Amino acid sequence: MRKLYSLERVSWLFVLILAIVVPPILGGYLTSILILICIWSMMCISLNLIYGYTGQLSLGHSAFLALGAYSFGLVAVKLHIGFWPAFLAAAVITGLFGFLIGIPALKLRGHFFVLVTLGFAVTIGVIVLAWVDFTGGANGLAGIPRPDPIPLPWGVKFRFDSLLHMYYFVLLFLILTAGFCHRLVSSLLGKTFIAICHDENLTESLGVNTMSRKLLSFTISAMLAGVAGALYASYNAVISPEIAHFTRGTDVLAYLIVGGSATMTGPIVGTFVLVAIPEVLQVVPYLKTLINGVILMLFIVFLPSGIIGGFKTILPKLGGLRGRPRAGEHDIA
């Protein structure tokens, strides 16, 4: 019996309203930043599913981002089949790759898994750059379309040419992704993921086929990252091999840890903090990797539970701002 009007829900409703109402008054530059924040947040949420909630640290998500972006771009541009079929194709292709690479990778535990996913990410990065005939190599792919205009009842068409409309489109997907993951991890199925995260051996001895559960989580996670990639491709209209560089994946990991893994709101908070603030401060791109690395190091050593995780530990001590005691470190509200 969850309190409908808990502090947390109210604050997120408030943020959502801001997210909808404020952007029209922001300029193009800020809106484009918000779009990127939404896309990276989606990727962060996908990583949270396999890492925060199922306990498997994947460094390979840059590969899925790239696979989503490139399969969407290639299908849309070379096959001319329209936005939505291409979008669907991107999700399916990326999910398929997630499934296929997950099978060998998830047989391994701990550091082996991390290594294989890292190897996969680097390999995809190499292939994207080297397979010039297919991916365009260093020149990348251009002319990737925005969504087709949607006809509205009163005779007008909702076009996606403007940044603002693209922002709402991406925001919608972020809300869908967050909602999907929230429902998933608070369900019984989600509980089995969390159980695997706590103690995989115990979960297996209780009769759960942990391999297939992990594979399910990994495949969904890969698909969501692929969707984020497709959205990025559509928004940017141009993609290049830098989207396949494994540091895309490690950056998102930094956002996740800083925001707080195994929480629903952590990915979004972490992404916002690490993407918005450097932009506002006009930080040079190459300095970003260094700053992300330093911040990640500080957090993993001193505050591994991240910003949101830290809040949740501190707030009860400040005198019961929370309602009932919350069992389990995996936040599902």
Added chain:
Amino acid sequence: MTLLEVSSLNKRFGGLMAVSDVNFSIQSGELLSIIGPNGAGKTTLFNLLTGIYRPTSGGIHFNGSDITGCKPYQAARYGIGRTFQRTTIFRKETVLDNLVIGQSLHMKTGVWGSVLKTSAARWEEQQIREKAREILSFVGLTGSEDKTAGNLTEEAQKRLSIAMVLVAKPKLLLLDEPTGGVNLEEIGGLIELVKKVQESGVTICLIEHKMRMVMSISDRIIVLNYGKKIAEGTPNEVASNGEVIKAYLGERRVA
């Protein structure tokens, strides 16, 4: 009726024969205890039965099926439940959630059902929670539903670990030192629980060190030493067996 049949079971780790040519069977409904000095191979035997280790050679048949070398989750699905020497529960979850997770092997709701919260999904969740409450009261932990499992007393945690396995409706329950680390006063309560489980139709196989307890509740006893079975029989037969007494010399425990 023979529920479990173990034939010529061997397990080698490099140069060490942890389990050597072990043969025994467990009859449906009985309570069999496995005793022996430390390092005799008792837990290794359990690990072999539940698929955590692959036998080097030999066979394991359960309820008519050949389960030799199966994976741990398969052993559980065949109907073998098992607790561990060090109480293994999900410490960070609530007591109820521990029992909910214990039922996931029978869960039918998939991804879409979970995300869309279909009525089938909600119904299954309700059933699972009710079953969890049922088992909670069976093991005597009603009222602890919402407590964090790690905050329970050692004895309550033992009860919880048994409940977690019971909730999947096993046919054979392997208990690895169920009274380890528990106060003298509380042992009686746990023994009663074990008997209650046996009476409800579950066959039990127990590893224990507390002799008096083992002698009083077991239908049959098997003694292992250095990975080999050195005796088998009723408590009286085993207590008067020369080999057994020799093995325990200097390590006799009267609990």
Added chain:
Amino acid sequence: MGELGQYILNGISQGCVYALLASGLTLVFGIFDIPNFAQGHLYMFAAYIGFYMVTLFSMSYWLAVILATIALGILGLLTYGFIFYPMRDAPKVNCFVAALALLMILEGVALYFFGTETKWFILPHAKRILTFGGLALAMQRLIVIIGTLIVMVSLQLFIKRTTIGAALEATAQHREGAMLCGIKVSRVSALAFTVGTALAGIAGVLIGPAVLLMPTMGMGPVLVAFSAIIFGGLGSIGGAVLGAFVLGLLESLASGYISATYSLTFVFGILILTLLFRPKGLLGKEVWRP
């Protein structure tokens, strides 16, 4: 024969670099059970340090080799002291992430301070080509081979012949047992880390003059090094070195006969196959779970 021989020779010199990296990795891995992902970036860093010492400070190359190695060793010691030692009780995953953070920091420093344009570490002797029996070998690569030999032999002597070395080996094999023997595990760990990074340092500064310097130059080699230690069995330096040379040869052969660009992909493929079919590696043993 000429072509094959050339590929084999190249493979050996590449294998030397991987062997140095892999030995460093397996030392740290054996003691901490943590894969130091940053090993490749440490190697890259050493190459750049050597480069700057020679070109900016007109230092003798050999002096630069020594200094770069020492600098990396110190960096390793500091990393252990400030990061991994405080985290010794944290969940293993946190340490993985810390190693990643180190990688990101090193990459960031390289990108920002060294720049992304590739650099040529030009040394007078480096490009001299030696020929024998129809095979060609750049002088620098010969230096790499000889250097690796010296380092490997010294490392073996150190581990097998000194008390500290024995402590290192003991701790790598059985941490608790070593503690019971009175070995100060934290000191041994610090040593392992220092030696591990120093090995990456030597590898980097030795190979520097033979290759193009780029901030990303470490990623490929470290993945091959990881594949090598998994292939050869974890925790064993002998296995690491064996794996390193096998993979170096395979990569060279793949590069020559199949495709140079995809040679890394090929090695990765081998890693996946090894992990699928022989997860313990060639020389590893089944793990006993008590």
